[in-house]
Amino acid sequence: TTMDYSTNDSKPTSEKKVVAVVGGGLVGALNACYFAKRGFQVEVFESREDIRQAKIVKGRSINLALSHRGRQALKQVGMEDTIVSKGIPMHSRMVHSLNGTQSPIPYGKKGQYILSVDRANLNKELLSAAETYPNTKLNFAHKLLDWSTETGAMTFVRAEGAKEEIQADLIVGCDGAFSAIRKQFLRQSRFNYSQTYIPHGYLELTMPPINGEFAMKPNYLHIWPRNTFMMIALPNLDKTFTCTLFMPFEEFEKVTTGDQVIKFFQKYFPDAIPLIGAEALKRDYFHLPAQAMVSVKCSPYHLGDKCVLMGDAAHAVVPFYGQGMNAGFEDCLVFNEIMDQLNEDFSAVLPEYTRVRVPDDHAIADLAMYNYVEMRAHVNSKWFLFRKYVDNFLHIIMPRTIIPLYTMVTFTRTRYHKAVKRWHWQDKVINQGLLFCAAVSVAGGSYLLVRYPPNMPNIPMEKLWPRLQALKSPF
Template sequence: MEESTRRPTKKKVVAVVGGGLVGALNACFFAKRGFNVEVYEIREDIRQAKVVKGRSINLALSHRGRQALKHVGMEEKIVSQGIPMHARMIHSLKGKQSPIPYGKKDQYILSVDRANLNKELLTAVEAFPNTKLNFDHKLQGWSAETGLMTFVRSDGSKEQINADLIVGCDGAFSALRKQFLRRSRFNYSQTYIPHGYMELTIPPLNGEFAMKPNYLHIWPRNTFMMIALPNMDKTFTCTLFMPFEDFEKITTGDEVITFFQKYFPDAIPLIGADTLKRDYFRLPAQAMVSVKCSSYHIGDKCVLMGDAAHAVVPFYGQGMNAGFEDCIVFDEIMELFNEDFSAVLPEYTRVRVPDDHAIADLAMYNYVEMRAHVNSKWFLFRKHVDNILHFLLPQTIIPLYTMVTFTRTRYHEAVERWHWQNKVINRGLFFCAAGAFFGSSYLLIKNPPDIDKLVVPAEKMWNRLVALRTS
């Protein structure tokens, strides 16, 4: 692991609460800068656990996440363990498959396994001599004034530590964030969407992928959808997103098959009817929550990152990428302000809040696009128009998905530019259509057709038909 040449004059202690994806990556960033880093995780070490608890929706790693991994020397290793997905593959009701590319030929997102990525990041943390991983540590309380933290273990024992900076990376239901809620001028909102998700598996077929592997497969059905992402073991992880009320209507195995025969008929032989009947009832549909808050810091002692600051629904594939980008943005601000926490933390809040709120809104919007808009001819037409204009004017017109997924354009700036581009393109299309209409009308007025020439051939045709009928 690459070591930083810059070190604080006095080695400060940074406590990272949460050893998930963002917490582990954050620990690498701080350790690389020379801080003494303590990571506290409520779960056991997932590298030794027989069953890994927590969310399991497959992850789509894109440019923002890769840049953060690259900063700590992890990009190549993680990319080698992922599967490139170059396009969405749309499955119609009749089983027809139609690809919609994400961008240019060399642009793709990576399907990566959440648990494996987390394990690799924890191992990377341990490679630094100035880090320590503390598992089975549940945060019981902390002080924003002193940095004193109290943890309790499963055997009832307690441990207190002091930290110069507390970094909350403990997820959407952050224990650290609860202290923020007690303070004035802290804005917080939590929204559960009416849809849940359920995971199913498509096994390998004769030792190979049962579908084309380099695609994110989507079965869009307007009010709900199913997606499938490839895994390194030649399986696909399918995720069915649907309103809870629709999940609750299905109570027997036969009803599951009837439902899939109606909406996902081509998926039944891929999953297997018996497996489908069993796995549908293995776990109830899981909820999805969107969290927004502001500000992300308290004084110079505590800061929130990842889902603790901005949990998003998974439909833009940016939850992990946004969390990873938090780490690199914070590191860039640390560089700018010479690691002065009193200046770094408020600047991080100022810079990051509008971007994280923007991606939370985009994630909500993209669910509608994925389950419904991809069936629209106008949507597909606009996609082609956007791509053609991007090819002709690469610096002026950039598709929203390209800005979000394949660049580090700030999220809120990408949204603003997208709205501007939509206005320009829609007006352009309107004027083109109006010009074509008025142009053809002018030509017809200036050069009216000869009615007599049109009538005579019509009469001849009618006479021939009458003759044929009477003959």
């Protein structure tokens, strides 16, 4: 069958142009709302079945951290309140040390928090929101076979094998880290592309409720930092926690029996064993193989005036800054702002979107990778932990001059690449300040040491240390 949705000159432009959104995941569904709100004829094509009907959704992570950028993007299409009402606020990290003590580390100032949201529910809500627009059609079980960069003609294969041809004025590729749309970009000359797999994999485990209540304090992102190993847990509405274990693949390969799992947890995460349950742990650990994590960067994001990439299709990031979904949602918002500025002229909007968005997406991809590397390399250095403390302290006394990087990324819409620039500047200033303080202290201390007899207080280093240790976590 052949459908032709292309331009019909009798209607005003924005009403008649066809926008094909490829991918009905989080970013695709949100994008459908944005384009529908503008009056375009929106066709969403998703290769899987409708997750609102499907029983099992496998693959992707179960829950995600929603923060300021994502919320602002949802707000623009009136979805913020609905989603926030089903999220669980996390005001602090809760760091689990090896001996079982738990130390909370706030994410920001009072009132600043991130939200644990259920991926499947968020996706369903966004699909349903898109469907409320009469000018939107959702096409499930449509797998992209091929598309033309010249004409925008696309061929899909349906579940039963039938082929369908569609003509779009704009193709929006939101089909994730392994994007089928992006394959055409790779055939173009002067398309820059990189995909980098990290040596770590991840695995998810469920921590059930105990007597109908959360097994741990709910309003926290729980974290067990163990250098190369790490586990985190985010709360769900059903009072379970989803635990995610990050570990090098070569370590995963060493754990092959239930008993080895228990031994491994006894060594690194002993307090989690009774909470997950030894039997469930032995079983669920082997439910799925460890999943790979990839960082994808590319440029440009557009092909002529026909196609644009957003979300993971444009920039899959490793999950160590909690910004993957937020960056993808902000893509939609930024594109929408440029559509306003340039009057929906695709031939101007698309290059401008590439120009504006590439440096920001590359910055967050690099930051997430930096956090992954840093977590292992620097996190045990006392200097690093001391500097994190100093930064937070300075932010309290000079809130406009010194803003911790985490705050800029998570609680503002400061452009990612500007946040990184400012961070480097702050870093230089603070290091110079500390050097100056150190010089003054040495000079002054030498004087005082001579002038007055020493009578040092007993500094409770062992009390300070757990809190410093806790700062290990990038989350």
